[in-house]
Amino acid sequence: MQLIPCPWCGPREEAEFHYGGQAHVAYPRDPSALSDEEWARYVFFRENPSGPFAERWSHSAGCRRWFNAVRDTRTHDLLAVYRAGEPMPEVTA
Amino acid sequence: MTSTDQPPGAHLPEPPDFLWDNPEPKASYDVVVVGGGGHGLATAYYLAKVHGITNVAVLEKGWLAGGNMARNTTIIRSNYLWDESSGIYEHSLKLWEGLEDDLGYPILFDQRGVLNLAHSLQDVRDSVRRVNANRLNGIDAEWVDPAGVKEICPIVNTSPDVRHPVLGATYQPRAGIAKHDHVAWGYARAAHAMGVDLIQNCEVTGLETLQGRITAVRTSRGRIAAGKVALCAAGHSSVLAKMVGLRLPLASHPLQALVSELLEPVHPTVVMSNAVHVYVSQAHKGELVMGAGIDSYNGYGQRGSFHVVEEQMAAALELFPVFARAHLLRTWAGIVDVSPDASPIVGLTPVGGLYLNCGWGTGGFKATPGVGDCFAHTVANDKPHPYNEPFTLERFTTGALVDEHGAAAVAH
Numbered sequence: 001m002q003l004i005p006c007p008w009c010g011p012r013e014e015a016e017f018h019y020g021g022q023a024h025v026a027y028p029r030d031p032s033a034l035s036d037e038e039w040a041r042y043v044f045f046r047e048n049p050s051g052p053f054a055e056r057w058s059h060s061a062g063c064r065r066w067f068n069a070v071r072d073t074r075t076h077d078l079l080a081v082y083r084a085g086e087p088m089p090e091v092t093a
Numbered sequence: 094m095t096s097t098d099q100p101p102g103a104h105l106p107e108p109p110d111f112l113w114d115n116p117e118p119k120a121s122y123d124v125v126v127v128g129g130g131g132h133g134l135a136t137a138y139y140l141a142k143v144h145g146i147t148n149v150a151v152l153e154k155g156w157l158a159g160g161n162m163a164r165n166t167t168i169i170r171s172n173y174l175w176d177e178s179s180g181i182y183e184h185s186l187k188l189w190e191g192l193e194d195d196l197g198y199p200i201l202f203d204q205r206g207v208l209n210l211a212h213s214l215q216d217v218r219d220s221v222r223r224v225n226a227n228r229l230n231g232i233d234a235e236w237v238d239p240a241g242v243k244e245i246c247p248i249v250n251t252s253p254d255v256r257h258p259v260l261g262a263t264y265q266p267r268a269g270i271a272k273h274d275h276v277a278w279g280y281a282r283a284a285h286a287m288g289v290d291l292i293q294n295c296e297v298t299g300l301e302t303l304q305g306r307i308t309a310v311r312t313s314r315g316r317i318a319a320g321k322v323a324l325c326a327a328g329h330s331s332v333l334a335k336m337v338g339l340r341l342p343l344a345s346h347p348l349q350a351l352v353s354e355l356l357e358p359v360h361p362t363v364v365m366s367n368a369v370h371v372y373v374s375q376a377h378k379g380e381l382v383m384g385a386g387i388d389s390y391n392g393y394g395q396r397g398s399f400h401v402v403e404e405q406m407a408a409a410l411e412l413f414p415v416f417a418r419a420h421l422l423r424t425w426a427g428i429v430d431v432s433p434d435a436s437p438i439v440g441l442t443p444v445g446g447l448y449l450n451c452g453w454g455t456g457g458f459k460a461t462p463g464v465g466d467c468f469a470h471t472v473a474n475d476k477p478h479p480y481n482e483p484f485t486l487e488r489f490t491t492g493a494l495v496d497e498h499g500a501a502a503v504a505h
Contacts, residue, residue: 014398014400018389035462036491039490040489041340041434043343043489044489045489048332048343048345049332050332053391062216066215071390073345073391073392073393074393074394075392076394081315091137
Protein backbone atom coordinates (compact mmCIF):
# COMPACT_ATOMS: atom_id res chain seq x y z
CA MET A 1 0.00 0.00 0.00
CA GLN A 2 1.42 3.35 -1.02
CA LEU A 3 1.11 6.50 1.00
CA ILE A 4 0.01 9.38 -1.17
CA PRO A 5 0.63 12.89 0.21
CA CYS A 6 -2.65 14.74 -0.31
CA PRO A 7 -1.77 18.46 -0.44
CA TRP A 8 -4.54 19.20 2.06
CA CYS A 9 -4.64 16.13 4.32
CA GLY A 10 -1.08 14.84 4.25
CA PRO A 11 -0.02 11.24 3.64
CA ARG A 12 -2.91 8.82 3.39
CA GLU A 13 -3.25 5.26 2.14
CA GLU A 14 -3.63 4.74 -1.59
CA ALA A 15 -7.02 3.06 -1.12
CA GLU A 16 -8.48 6.45 -0.08
CA PHE A 17 -7.76 7.87 -3.52
CA HIS A 18 -9.29 7.73 -6.96
CA TYR A 19 -7.13 7.95 -10.04
CA GLY A 20 -7.92 10.48 -12.74
CA GLY A 21 -5.34 9.84 -15.45
CA GLN A 22 -3.20 12.42 -17.20
CA ALA A 23 -3.21 15.96 -15.79
CA HIS A 24 -3.24 19.23 -17.72
CA VAL A 25 -5.49 18.00 -20.54
CA ALA A 26 -7.27 21.22 -21.41
CA TYR A 27 -10.78 21.27 -22.82
CA PRO A 28 -10.63 22.56 -26.42
CA ARG A 29 -10.84 26.36 -26.59
CA ASP A 30 -13.08 26.30 -29.64
CA PRO A 31 -14.82 22.90 -29.65
CA SER A 32 -16.88 23.50 -32.77
CA ALA A 33 -13.73 24.20 -34.77
CA LEU A 34 -12.17 20.80 -34.05
CA SER A 35 -11.77 18.16 -36.75
CA ASP A 36 -12.64 14.52 -36.04
CA GLU A 37 -8.93 13.84 -35.77
CA GLU A 38 -8.53 16.59 -33.17
CA TRP A 39 -11.54 15.36 -31.20
CA ALA A 40 -10.08 11.86 -31.19
CA ARG A 41 -6.82 13.27 -29.83
CA TYR A 42 -8.67 15.11 -27.08
CA VAL A 43 -10.95 12.23 -26.09
CA PHE A 44 -8.84 9.13 -26.49
CA PHE A 45 -5.13 9.89 -26.75
CA ARG A 46 -3.08 10.36 -23.60
CA GLU A 47 0.58 10.32 -22.74
CA ASN A 48 1.68 6.91 -21.48
CA PRO A 49 5.31 7.40 -20.51
CA SER A 50 7.63 4.98 -18.80
CA GLY A 51 8.99 7.54 -16.34
CA PRO A 52 7.69 10.78 -14.80
CA PHE A 53 4.00 11.36 -15.53
CA ALA A 54 1.81 14.30 -14.49
CA GLU A 55 -1.52 12.89 -13.37
CA ARG A 56 -4.66 13.69 -11.40
CA TRP A 57 -5.76 12.12 -8.14
CA SER A 58 -8.83 12.69 -6.01
CA HIS A 59 -8.74 12.14 -2.27
CA SER A 60 -12.18 10.60 -2.53
CA ALA A 61 -12.34 9.06 0.95
CA GLY A 62 -10.87 12.17 2.59
CA CYS A 63 -11.23 15.81 1.63
CA ARG A 64 -12.73 14.82 -1.75
CA ARG A 65 -10.56 17.33 -3.57
CA TRP A 66 -8.66 16.81 -6.80
CA PHE A 67 -4.95 17.50 -7.04
CA ASN A 68 -2.06 16.76 -9.37
CA ALA A 69 1.03 14.63 -8.89
CA VAL A 70 4.11 13.76 -10.86
CA ARG A 71 4.79 10.07 -10.40
CA ASP A 72 7.46 7.86 -11.90
CA THR A 73 5.47 5.09 -13.56
CA ARG A 74 8.43 2.69 -13.30
CA THR A 75 8.85 2.95 -9.53
CA HIS A 76 5.53 4.53 -8.43
CA ASP A 77 7.61 7.18 -6.58
CA LEU A 78 5.67 10.40 -6.18
CA LEU A 79 8.13 13.06 -7.31
CA ALA A 80 5.86 16.05 -6.68
CA VAL A 81 2.34 16.77 -5.46
CA TYR A 82 0.65 20.08 -6.21
CA ARG A 83 -2.77 21.68 -6.23
CA ALA A 84 -5.03 21.84 -9.23
CA GLY A 85 -4.41 25.02 -11.19
CA GLU A 86 -0.75 25.17 -10.20
CA PRO A 87 1.83 24.60 -12.91
CA MET A 88 3.68 21.32 -13.03
CA PRO A 89 6.86 21.63 -10.96
CA GLU A 90 10.24 20.64 -12.36
CA VAL A 91 11.16 17.16 -11.23
CA THR A 92 14.18 14.96 -11.58
CA ALA A 93 13.44 11.27 -11.93
CA MET B 94 -8.14 -33.77 -17.82
CA THR B 95 -6.19 -34.44 -14.68
CA SER B 96 -6.46 -38.01 -13.54
CA THR B 97 -7.07 -38.38 -9.83
CA ASP B 98 -5.02 -41.57 -9.38
CA GLN B 99 -1.77 -39.70 -10.05
CA PRO B 100 -0.04 -37.07 -7.93
CA PRO B 101 -0.48 -33.53 -9.22
CA GLY B 102 1.90 -32.85 -12.07
CA ALA B 103 2.63 -36.48 -12.89
CA HIS B 104 0.93 -36.19 -16.28
CA LEU B 105 3.01 -33.19 -17.37
CA PRO B 106 5.53 -33.67 -20.15
CA GLU B 107 9.23 -33.67 -19.37
CA PRO B 108 10.90 -30.27 -19.38
CA PRO B 109 12.03 -29.43 -22.89
CA ASP B 110 15.49 -29.97 -24.26
CA PHE B 111 17.33 -27.27 -26.07
CA LEU B 112 14.82 -25.61 -28.40
CA TRP B 113 16.57 -22.79 -30.23
CA ASP B 114 19.96 -21.06 -30.62
CA ASN B 115 21.02 -17.69 -29.37
CA PRO B 116 22.34 -16.18 -32.61
CA GLU B 117 24.13 -12.87 -33.02
CA PRO B 118 21.79 -10.43 -34.76
CA LYS B 119 22.43 -10.13 -38.50
CA ALA B 120 22.92 -6.73 -40.12
CA SER B 121 19.49 -6.84 -41.71
CA TYR B 122 16.24 -8.78 -41.87
CA ASP B 123 13.17 -8.70 -44.07
CA VAL B 124 11.01 -8.46 -40.96
CA VAL B 125 11.98 -7.55 -37.41
CA VAL B 126 9.38 -8.53 -34.82
CA VAL B 127 9.77 -6.50 -31.61
CA GLY B 128 8.75 -8.50 -28.57
CA GLY B 129 9.50 -12.16 -27.88
CA GLY B 130 6.30 -13.04 -26.10
CA GLY B 131 3.47 -15.19 -27.37
CA HIS B 132 2.27 -12.70 -29.98
CA GLY B 133 5.75 -11.99 -31.35
CA LEU B 134 6.69 -15.66 -31.54
CA ALA B 135 3.37 -16.63 -33.12
CA THR B 136 3.67 -13.81 -35.66
CA ALA B 137 7.16 -14.98 -36.64
CA TYR B 138 5.96 -18.57 -36.86
CA TYR B 139 3.07 -17.77 -39.24
CA LEU B 140 5.24 -15.38 -41.28
CA ALA B 141 7.57 -18.30 -41.93
CA LYS B 142 5.01 -21.06 -42.21
CA VAL B 143 2.16 -19.43 -44.10
CA HIS B 144 3.95 -16.69 -46.04
CA GLY B 145 7.40 -18.21 -46.54
CA ILE B 146 9.11 -15.18 -44.98
CA THR B 147 11.94 -16.68 -42.97
CA ASN B 148 14.53 -13.89 -42.91
CA VAL B 149 12.94 -12.75 -39.66
CA ALA B 150 14.30 -11.75 -36.26
CA VAL B 151 12.30 -11.69 -33.05
CA LEU B 152 13.91 -9.21 -30.65
CA GLU B 153 13.28 -9.61 -26.94
CA LYS B 154 14.70 -7.21 -24.38
CA GLY B 155 14.65 -9.84 -21.64
CA TRP B 156 14.24 -13.55 -22.14
CA LEU B 157 11.74 -15.22 -24.45
CA ALA B 158 8.22 -15.21 -23.08
CA GLY B 159 9.39 -13.68 -19.81
CA GLY B 160 7.02 -10.71 -19.86
CA ASN B 161 3.24 -10.94 -19.91
CA MET B 162 3.46 -14.46 -21.35
CA ALA B 163 4.83 -15.58 -17.98
CA ARG B 164 2.40 -13.42 -16.00
CA ASN B 165 -1.07 -14.19 -17.30
CA THR B 166 -3.72 -16.61 -16.09
CA THR B 167 -3.75 -18.66 -19.35
CA ILE B 168 -7.50 -18.50 -19.89
CA ILE B 169 -8.70 -19.17 -23.44
CA ARG B 170 -12.25 -18.42 -24.59
CA SER B 171 -14.09 -16.69 -27.42
CA ASN B 172 -17.36 -15.61 -25.75
CA TYR B 173 -17.16 -11.95 -26.74
CA LEU B 174 -20.20 -9.87 -27.57
CA TRP B 175 -19.50 -8.11 -30.86
CA ASP B 176 -19.09 -9.76 -34.26
CA GLU B 177 -15.64 -8.20 -34.72
CA SER B 178 -14.32 -9.67 -31.47
CA SER B 179 -16.07 -12.99 -31.96
CA GLY B 180 -14.37 -13.23 -35.34
CA ILE B 181 -10.81 -12.92 -34.14
CA TYR B 182 -11.18 -14.72 -30.79
CA GLU B 183 -13.06 -17.65 -32.33
CA HIS B 184 -10.48 -17.83 -35.11
CA SER B 185 -7.91 -18.06 -32.35
CA LEU B 186 -9.83 -20.72 -30.43
CA LYS B 187 -10.07 -22.87 -33.57
CA LEU B 188 -6.30 -22.56 -34.00
CA TRP B 189 -5.79 -23.48 -30.34
CA GLU B 190 -7.78 -26.65 -30.99
CA GLY B 191 -5.23 -27.81 -33.55
CA LEU B 192 -2.12 -26.13 -32.22
CA GLU B 193 -0.49 -29.08 -30.52
CA ASP B 194 -0.50 -31.02 -33.80
CA ASP B 195 0.50 -27.97 -35.79
CA LEU B 196 3.52 -27.23 -33.61
CA GLY B 197 4.33 -30.87 -32.87
CA TYR B 198 4.76 -29.88 -29.27
CA PRO B 199 2.70 -30.41 -26.10
CA ILE B 200 0.95 -27.23 -24.99
CA LEU B 201 -1.51 -28.88 -22.59
CA PHE B 202 -4.53 -27.16 -24.09
CA ASP B 203 -7.33 -28.32 -21.84
CA GLN B 204 -10.91 -27.49 -22.88
CA ARG B 205 -12.37 -27.62 -19.39
CA GLY B 206 -14.91 -24.85 -20.03
CA VAL B 207 -15.38 -21.40 -18.55
CA LEU B 208 -18.17 -20.04 -16.41
CA ASN B 209 -18.74 -16.28 -16.35
CA LEU B 210 -20.88 -15.65 -13.28
CA ALA B 211 -23.77 -13.22 -13.04
CA HIS B 212 -24.54 -11.59 -9.68
CA SER B 213 -27.28 -9.10 -10.45
CA LEU B 214 -30.35 -8.85 -12.63
CA GLN B 215 -28.43 -6.63 -15.03
CA ASP B 216 -25.57 -9.16 -15.10
CA VAL B 217 -28.12 -11.84 -15.97
CA ARG B 218 -29.59 -9.82 -18.81
CA ASP B 219 -26.17 -8.89 -20.19
CA SER B 220 -25.05 -12.51 -19.93
CA VAL B 221 -28.07 -13.92 -21.72
CA ARG B 222 -27.63 -11.31 -24.41
CA ARG B 223 -24.02 -12.37 -24.83
CA VAL B 224 -24.99 -16.06 -25.01
CA ASN B 225 -27.43 -15.23 -27.81
CA ALA B 226 -24.83 -13.13 -29.60
CA ASN B 227 -22.28 -15.92 -29.29
CA ARG B 228 -24.69 -18.49 -30.72
CA LEU B 229 -25.53 -16.26 -33.66
CA ASN B 230 -21.79 -16.22 -34.36
CA GLY B 231 -21.54 -20.01 -34.17
CA ILE B 232 -19.77 -19.94 -30.82
CA ASP B 233 -20.71 -22.51 -28.20
CA ALA B 234 -22.41 -20.79 -25.29
CA GLU B 235 -25.17 -21.54 -22.86
CA TRP B 236 -26.89 -19.92 -19.91
CA VAL B 237 -26.86 -22.04 -16.76
CA ASP B 238 -28.79 -21.43 -13.56
CA PRO B 239 -27.21 -21.66 -10.08
CA ALA B 240 -27.89 -25.41 -9.91
CA GLY B 241 -26.17 -25.76 -13.28
CA VAL B 242 -23.17 -23.78 -11.97
CA LYS B 243 -23.01 -26.14 -9.00
CA GLU B 244 -23.08 -29.14 -11.29
CA ILE B 245 -20.23 -27.83 -13.46
CA CYS B 246 -18.12 -26.56 -10.56
CA PRO B 247 -19.31 -28.03 -7.23
CA ILE B 248 -17.08 -25.85 -5.06
CA VAL B 249 -18.75 -22.58 -6.10
CA ASN B 250 -20.86 -21.16 -3.30
CA THR B 251 -24.31 -20.77 -4.82
CA SER B 252 -26.05 -19.88 -1.57
CA PRO B 253 -28.55 -17.02 -1.98
CA ASP B 254 -27.46 -15.66 1.40
CA VAL B 255 -24.22 -14.01 0.36
CA ARG B 256 -23.73 -10.36 -0.50
CA HIS B 257 -23.38 -11.02 -4.24
CA PRO B 258 -25.28 -14.27 -4.85
CA VAL B 259 -24.60 -16.30 -7.98
CA LEU B 260 -27.72 -15.90 -10.12
CA GLY B 261 -26.36 -18.03 -12.95
CA ALA B 262 -23.55 -17.99 -15.47
CA THR B 263 -22.67 -18.15 -19.11
CA TYR B 264 -20.84 -21.34 -19.97
CA GLN B 265 -18.52 -21.94 -22.90
CA PRO B 266 -17.56 -25.62 -22.91
CA ARG B 267 -14.82 -25.25 -25.56
CA ALA B 268 -12.98 -22.65 -23.48
CA GLY B 269 -10.09 -23.68 -21.29
CA ILE B 270 -6.47 -23.15 -20.39
CA ALA B 271 -3.07 -24.02 -21.85
CA LYS B 272 0.42 -24.17 -20.42
CA HIS B 273 1.81 -20.75 -21.28
CA ASP B 274 5.51 -21.66 -21.24
CA HIS B 275 4.91 -24.61 -23.51
CA VAL B 276 2.94 -22.46 -25.94
CA ALA B 277 5.86 -20.04 -26.20
CA TRP B 278 8.41 -22.82 -26.45
CA GLY B 279 6.36 -24.59 -29.10
CA TYR B 280 6.16 -21.47 -31.27
CA ALA B 281 9.82 -20.58 -30.65
CA ARG B 282 11.03 -24.05 -31.52
CA ALA B 283 8.95 -24.24 -34.70
CA ALA B 284 9.87 -20.72 -35.83
CA HIS B 285 13.53 -21.38 -35.17
CA ALA B 286 13.36 -24.59 -37.21
CA MET B 287 12.17 -22.55 -40.20
CA GLY B 288 15.07 -20.12 -39.92
CA VAL B 289 13.73 -17.34 -37.68
CA ASP B 290 16.39 -15.77 -35.42
CA LEU B 291 15.27 -15.47 -31.81
CA ILE B 292 17.42 -12.79 -30.22
CA GLN B 293 17.19 -12.31 -26.48
CA ASN B 294 18.65 -9.56 -24.29
CA CYS B 295 18.17 -7.19 -27.19
CA GLU B 296 16.27 -4.03 -26.31
CA VAL B 297 15.00 -1.75 -29.05
CA THR B 298 16.20 1.79 -28.30
CA GLY B 299 15.20 3.55 -31.51
CA LEU B 300 13.37 3.21 -34.81
CA GLU B 301 14.85 4.72 -37.98
CA THR B 302 12.73 5.99 -40.83
CA LEU B 303 13.48 7.50 -44.23
CA GLN B 304 10.83 9.38 -46.20
CA GLY B 305 8.04 8.03 -44.04
CA ARG B 306 9.17 4.43 -44.17
CA ILE B 307 10.83 2.29 -41.54
CA THR B 308 14.42 1.36 -42.35
CA ALA B 309 16.02 -0.01 -39.21
CA VAL B 310 15.80 -0.61 -35.50
CA ARG B 311 18.48 0.54 -33.11
CA THR B 312 19.05 -1.93 -30.30
CA SER B 313 21.20 -2.55 -27.27
CA ARG B 314 23.07 -4.98 -29.55
CA GLY B 315 23.54 -2.62 -32.46
CA ARG B 316 21.68 -1.34 -35.47
CA ILE B 317 19.58 -3.82 -37.45
CA ALA B 318 18.23 -2.83 -40.86
CA ALA B 319 14.67 -3.95 -41.41
CA GLY B 320 12.36 -4.09 -44.41
CA LYS B 321 9.40 -4.21 -42.08
CA VAL B 322 8.98 -3.89 -38.33
CA ALA B 323 6.14 -5.59 -36.48
CA LEU B 324 5.51 -4.34 -32.94
CA CYS B 325 4.32 -6.96 -30.44
CA ALA B 326 5.37 -5.31 -27.20
CA ALA B 327 2.09 -5.15 -25.23
CA GLY B 328 2.59 -2.82 -22.26
CA HIS B 329 5.56 -1.09 -23.87
CA SER B 330 3.91 -0.36 -27.22
CA SER B 331 3.44 3.35 -26.38
CA VAL B 332 7.14 3.68 -25.61
CA LEU B 333 8.13 2.09 -28.94
CA ALA B 334 5.58 3.98 -31.05
CA LYS B 335 6.78 7.26 -29.57
CA MET B 336 10.19 6.57 -31.14
CA VAL B 337 8.60 7.43 -34.51
CA GLY B 338 6.41 10.17 -33.07
CA LEU B 339 3.33 7.98 -33.07
CA ARG B 340 0.99 8.52 -30.14
CA LEU B 341 -1.30 5.64 -29.22
CA PRO B 342 -4.61 5.66 -27.35
CA LEU B 343 -3.25 3.33 -24.70
CA ALA B 344 -2.67 3.35 -20.98
CA SER B 345 -0.30 0.82 -19.45
CA HIS B 346 -1.42 -0.63 -16.14
CA PRO B 347 -0.23 -3.35 -13.77
CA LEU B 348 -2.49 -6.41 -13.81
CA GLN B 349 -1.98 -8.68 -10.85
CA ALA B 350 -2.36 -12.40 -10.43
CA LEU B 351 -1.35 -14.93 -7.84
CA VAL B 352 -1.14 -18.64 -7.19
CA SER B 353 -1.78 -20.83 -4.18
CA GLU B 354 0.27 -23.75 -3.03
CA LEU B 355 -0.29 -27.05 -4.89
CA LEU B 356 -3.60 -28.66 -4.10
CA GLU B 357 -5.28 -31.86 -5.18
CA PRO B 358 -7.72 -31.43 -8.07
CA VAL B 359 -10.69 -29.49 -6.68
CA HIS B 360 -11.56 -27.06 -9.42
CA PRO B 361 -12.62 -28.70 -12.71
CA THR B 362 -13.27 -25.63 -14.88
CA VAL B 363 -12.51 -21.89 -15.12
CA VAL B 364 -14.68 -19.49 -13.13
CA MET B 365 -14.72 -15.77 -13.80
CA SER B 366 -16.68 -13.06 -12.09
CA ASN B 367 -16.77 -9.48 -13.24
CA ALA B 368 -18.87 -8.18 -10.42
CA VAL B 369 -16.90 -9.42 -7.43
CA HIS B 370 -13.78 -9.55 -9.51
CA VAL B 371 -11.77 -12.68 -9.50
CA TYR B 372 -11.08 -15.41 -12.03
CA VAL B 373 -9.91 -18.80 -10.98
CA SER B 374 -8.66 -22.00 -12.49
CA GLN B 375 -6.49 -24.80 -11.22
CA ALA B 376 -3.20 -25.17 -13.03
CA HIS B 377 -2.11 -28.51 -14.42
CA LYS B 378 0.25 -29.00 -11.48
CA GLY B 379 -2.39 -28.07 -8.89
CA GLU B 380 -1.94 -24.40 -8.01
CA LEU B 381 -5.06 -22.28 -7.91
CA VAL B 382 -4.36 -19.49 -10.40
CA MET B 383 -6.28 -16.32 -9.63
CA GLY B 384 -6.44 -13.07 -11.51
CA ALA B 385 -7.46 -9.65 -10.25
CA GLY B 386 -8.43 -6.39 -11.88
CA ILE B 387 -5.93 -3.87 -13.08
CA ASP B 388 -4.50 -1.26 -10.78
CA SER B 389 -6.12 2.07 -11.60
CA TYR B 390 -2.94 4.03 -12.23
CA ASN B 391 -0.54 3.86 -15.17
CA GLY B 392 2.54 1.86 -14.34
CA TYR B 393 5.45 -0.07 -15.79
CA GLY B 394 6.88 -1.43 -12.54
CA GLN B 395 5.52 -4.99 -12.79
CA ARG B 396 4.15 -4.79 -9.30
CA GLY B 397 0.77 -3.65 -8.10
CA SER B 398 -1.14 -2.55 -5.04
CA PHE B 399 -1.84 -4.73 -2.06
CA HIS B 400 -5.45 -3.62 -1.75
CA VAL B 401 -6.25 -5.00 -5.22
CA VAL B 402 -5.06 -8.44 -4.11
CA GLU B 403 -7.02 -8.06 -0.88
CA GLU B 404 -10.27 -7.38 -2.78
CA GLN B 405 -9.53 -10.26 -5.13
CA MET B 406 -9.04 -12.64 -2.20
CA ALA B 407 -12.23 -11.46 -0.53
CA ALA B 408 -14.12 -12.21 -3.74
CA ALA B 409 -12.44 -15.61 -4.11
CA LEU B 410 -13.34 -16.63 -0.57
CA GLU B 411 -16.96 -15.63 -0.93
CA LEU B 412 -17.24 -17.69 -4.12
CA PHE B 413 -15.06 -20.57 -2.94
CA PRO B 414 -15.24 -20.95 0.86
CA VAL B 415 -13.21 -24.16 0.43
CA PHE B 416 -10.12 -22.02 -0.37
CA ALA B 417 -10.11 -20.41 3.07
CA ARG B 418 -7.10 -22.34 4.31
CA ALA B 419 -5.09 -22.41 1.09
CA HIS B 420 -1.72 -20.69 1.30
CA LEU B 421 -0.77 -17.98 -1.11
CA LEU B 422 2.47 -18.90 -2.83
CA ARG B 423 3.35 -15.85 -4.90
CA THR B 424 1.92 -12.75 -6.53
CA TRP B 425 3.10 -10.78 -9.53
CA ALA B 426 1.96 -8.19 -12.05
CA GLY B 427 2.21 -7.86 -15.80
CA ILE B 428 1.94 -4.56 -17.64
CA VAL B 429 -1.12 -4.49 -19.87
CA ASP B 430 -1.84 -1.94 -22.58
CA VAL B 431 -5.45 -0.88 -22.24
CA SER B 432 -7.29 0.84 -25.08
CA PRO B 433 -10.37 3.05 -24.61
CA ASP B 434 -12.80 0.44 -26.02
CA ALA B 435 -11.14 -2.61 -24.42
CA SER B 436 -10.34 -3.94 -27.89
CA PRO B 437 -6.96 -4.42 -29.56
CA ILE B 438 -5.27 -2.26 -32.17
CA VAL B 439 -3.86 -4.43 -34.95
CA GLY B 440 -2.86 -3.16 -38.35
CA LEU B 441 -0.96 -0.61 -40.37
CA THR B 442 0.46 2.69 -39.11
CA PRO B 443 1.10 6.02 -40.82
CA VAL B 444 4.75 4.87 -41.10
CA GLY B 445 5.36 2.59 -44.08
CA GLY B 446 6.50 -0.88 -43.11
CA LEU B 447 5.65 -0.38 -39.44
CA TYR B 448 2.83 -2.54 -38.08
CA LEU B 449 1.05 -2.33 -34.79
CA ASN B 450 -0.24 -5.11 -32.58
CA CYS B 451 -1.21 -3.79 -29.17
CA GLY B 452 -4.09 -2.79 -26.95
CA TRP B 453 -4.99 -6.34 -26.00
CA GLY B 454 -5.20 -5.13 -22.44
CA THR B 455 -5.93 -8.01 -20.14
CA GLY B 456 -6.91 -10.49 -22.85
CA GLY B 457 -3.89 -11.13 -25.03
CA PHE B 458 -3.01 -14.70 -24.16
CA LYS B 459 -6.16 -16.28 -25.59
CA ALA B 460 -5.58 -14.42 -28.85
CA THR B 461 -2.03 -15.72 -29.36
CA PRO B 462 -2.54 -18.07 -32.33
CA GLY B 463 -5.27 -15.97 -33.92
CA VAL B 464 -3.43 -12.69 -33.80
CA GLY B 465 -0.18 -14.35 -34.81
CA ASP B 466 -1.89 -15.64 -37.95
CA CYS B 467 -3.73 -12.39 -38.76
CA PHE B 468 -0.82 -10.10 -37.92
CA ALA B 469 1.57 -12.17 -40.05
CA HIS B 470 -0.94 -11.80 -42.90
CA THR B 471 -1.05 -8.03 -42.31
CA VAL B 472 2.74 -7.73 -42.33
CA ALA B 473 3.25 -10.02 -45.32
CA ASN B 474 0.57 -8.43 -47.51
CA ASP B 475 0.74 -4.87 -46.22
CA LYS B 476 -2.98 -4.98 -45.57
CA PRO B 477 -5.11 -6.29 -42.72
CA HIS B 478 -6.51 -9.78 -42.53
CA PRO B 479 -10.34 -9.63 -42.52
CA TYR B 480 -10.33 -10.60 -38.84
CA ASN B 481 -8.20 -7.66 -37.76
CA GLU B 482 -9.61 -5.15 -40.23
CA PRO B 483 -12.04 -3.67 -37.64
CA PHE B 484 -9.22 -3.13 -35.14
CA THR B 485 -7.51 -0.18 -36.78
CA LEU B 486 -5.94 2.80 -35.12
CA GLU B 487 -8.30 4.97 -37.21
CA ARG B 488 -11.38 3.72 -35.37
CA PHE B 489 -10.72 6.23 -32.61
CA THR B 490 -11.18 8.98 -35.19
CA THR B 491 -14.03 7.46 -37.18
CA GLY B 492 -15.87 6.34 -34.05
CA ALA B 493 -16.18 2.71 -35.19
CA LEU B 494 -15.24 1.46 -31.74
CA VAL B 495 -15.63 -2.16 -30.66
CA ASP B 496 -16.70 -1.68 -27.07
CA GLU B 497 -15.91 -4.91 -25.28
CA HIS B 498 -15.72 -3.71 -21.69
CA GLY B 499 -18.56 -6.08 -20.86
CA ALA B 500 -16.87 -9.18 -22.24
CA ALA B 501 -13.33 -8.40 -21.22
CA ALA B 502 -14.15 -9.89 -17.79
CA VAL B 503 -11.56 -7.66 -16.17
CA ALA B 504 -12.63 -4.21 -15.08
CA HIS B 505 -10.60 -1.74 -17.09
